[in-house]
Amino acid sequence: MIIPLGMYNTYYQEELAFLRELGREFAAAHPAIAHMLEARGADPDVERLLEGVAFLTGRIRQKLDDEIPELFQSMMSLLWPHYLRPVPSTGILQFQPMADQLSGVITIPRGTEVESIPVDGTPCRFRTAYDVDAAPIALAEAALDLPMAADAQLRIVLRTAGKMSFAQMNLRRVRLYLADEVVRASTLYLYLMRYARHVELRDPRTRRHVRLPADAIRPGGFARDEAILPYPPHSFDGYRLLQEYFTCPAKFYFIDFTGLERASPLELSDRLEIVVPFSRRPPDEFRVETDSLRLFCTPIVNLFKHAADGIRVDHTRTQYRVRPGTSGNPPEHYEIYSIDRVIGLVQGEAARRDYPPLYAFQHVGGAGEDGIYHQTRLYDAVVGEGTDTYVSFVSADDKFVVPPTETISIDLTCTNRNLASRLKVGDVHVPTSSSPEFARFRNITPITRSLRPPLGRGLHWRLISHLSxxxxxxxxxxxxxxxxxxxxxxxxxxxxxxxxxxxxxxxxxxxxxxxxxxxxxxxxxxxxxxxxxxxxxxxxxxxxxxxxxxxxxxxxxx
Incomplete structure (x- = not known):
């Protein structure tokens, strides 16, 4: 029985109260059977019957009030599937390259997986959202100069952390995370993006410099390949930006200094000074310190590939609960973000049958060998927070069918529900098979909580809003x-x-x-x-x- 208990309990209690009130009225009109209906609990069999009827009629009322959620979920899953997915936990991670193991700039690709310490016995797995250009450099100093008779300017000093000089490093870009609290970080973002006159690359020893235009400073986090949430290709990227802003605004506090290769005539040794004069004077109380900026940072998101428990196909059900494999961990530590692939297996046969989604743009000619598709339904979790996912098998005309395979294998993308939000700063530091061996890492911000998709009442209005x-x-x-x-x-x-x-x-x-x-x-x-x-x-x-x-x-x- 698929019943969201929190919402359903109200319907159940209302129906049960109505049946009891109706029973008392019926008993008053028929005194011969009054002893069975007028007093609560007088006949246990009648009580169980009333509770069963209230349970079923409450479920019917809930579905009617939800305005047939299956229809709207189907349309949303085709047009805006991101709206039916939970928002996973996020945070900011900083890599700390080991200078003695680097011979230049090495890119740590987006999608690199990292893990946290166990929470209630389960480690939380994250993946990175940005490419990180690791280099044997460190931030030596950052300060805001506010002279009375000249332009205010931001001064950043980078130093090499190994034996290489900047001239040997071929450094093209430096990405900085504005790590201060919101007011100071956003103010610095404003001045860098709007009031920068130009950028000067200086050699602190000789004071020689190279001037770059203001557009050498670029914002990070807006490109499609810097997405935190994996939107389908046909989804509008503007929605993703809005969703990421409201759930992880820190991902937009990244600034790129580009064109650093133009400093090659300076023949820099172990130090590079970046100076940005501003056309507008910041408030006198505004300060920038070395800890206000961080190198080698990236947003991380609690998403990972995972396999579901196998489903044994039978003729008694039209929907099957999809359960992530737990490896002995509590099942509430996992939540399904998306179903990536549904495969049918037959005992004794090597061939596998793919069951593509029914609601997809590649629907025509895209069915499996048996002309069977899969479709999913989401419900508020029966136990705990989150959502439960069910899968059913249908023909092209949306009629339930039983696949000829005996076992269903499902590939998933999962989250750890709200488990990750219990992690503290520094708890995400456990390497995985894809983590770089030349860098340590840790989360430098708290991990946000996971958010359930807004299922149930009002889904049809949200659909209409998107359609219009x-x-x-x-x-x-x-x-x-x-x-x-x-x-x-x-x-x-x-x-x-x-x-x-x-x-x-x-x-x-x-x-x-x-x-x-x-x-x-x-x-x-x-x-x-x-x-x-x-x-x-x-x-x-x-x-x-x-x-x-x-x-x-x-x-x-x-």
Whole structure:
């Protein structure tokens, strides 16, 4: 029986109370059987019968109130599958390269897996979201100079951590994570991205320098290959940016200094100074310290490949619960993020049968050998927080069938539910088979909690909101707020985050859009110029408002 107990209990109690009240009225009208119905518990068999009827009718009421969730889940799984997936725990990880094991710049690829210490006996596995260019360098100093008679400037000093010089290293880019608290980090982000006059690469010994334009400073975290959440190719990337902003805003606090290869004429030895003068003076109380910036950082997300327990196919059910293999760990330590592949096995046969998803764009001609597809359903977890996943097998006309295979094997992508949110700073430091041998690592931020997808009531309205989305529908600030609220999952579970994000949305004062034409590579291109008015009082500061506006700018541009 697939019943979300928290929601279902209300329906069950209401139906049971109604049956008992009706029983008393019936008993008053028929005195001959009053002894069986008028007093609660007078006949245990009647009590069990009433409870059973209340259980079944409560389930029917719940499905009616949910407006046939199977239909809307099917449409969402085809058009916006990300909306039916939990948001896994995230954090920021820093690698610490061992200089004596590096002979230059080595890239630690995105998708590298790392593990935490065990939590209740289960280690949490994460994968990295960004490529990290590890090099034998360290951050020696970072400071904000505020002279009275000249431009304020940010000064960053890098030093080599091994025997190599900068001239030998062929360093092209340095990525920095703005590791301060939100107000200071966002303010520094604002000044680097908006008020930088230029970038100077200096040799501290000779004071010789090379000047780079301001656009040598670039924001990190917006590219598709820097996504934290794995969206399907046909999903709109703008939604991903919104969802990542509301669940892991720290991923946008990354800055790239590019064009460092142009410092080669300086013949640098063991030190490189990066100076950024600003066209606007920061507040006198604003400070930047060495710990405000971190090298070799990347967001991490609690996602990993996993196998489900085998499913024995029989003729008694149309839906089968998909259970991640636990290897002896408690089952509530795992939650399914996505079903990646469904394979059928027959005892004594080497051949395998693939069962593709029913609701997919490659549906036509994409069925398995037997013309059978699989489809999934999500329900709020019966035990604990999270979601439970069920799979069924259907024909092309959406009728339930029994596959000819005896055992079903399912490849999954999983999370550790809320287990990872119990980790502290420094707890993610256990190597895996894909971790680099030349670098240690640890998480430098707390791990966020996992968020359940908003199933149940209101799913059909969210579907309609997505179906109606286009550039014209977003030409009012009310419509923009409505779309942003769809991806503010945190508001459901965290009251403090809900208040902060509600303030942000209320800080969107007015939106104005007008058609424009621009020449792009010699050809006229039509588009929209969007002017968004925001109220700084609704944000943690001007920098916080600027980061939010930067994400919205990318959302509109995609």
């Amino acid at each position: 989305l286009n550039y014209l529908s977003l030409m009012s600030v009310e419509a923009l707020r409505g779309i942003l609220e769809l991806y503010n999952y945190q508001a459901i579970y965290d009251r403090q985050a809900a208040r902060e994000n509600i303030l942000r949305l209320e800080g969107l004062v007015a939106l104005e859009a007008k058609p424009v034409e621009r020449l792009l590579r010699g050809a006229p291109v039509r588009g929209l110029s969007i002017r968004l008015e925001m109220n700084e009082d609704n944000f943690a500061g001007e920098g916080d408002m600027y980061v939010f506006a930067t994400v919205l700018n990318e959302f509109f541009a995609l």
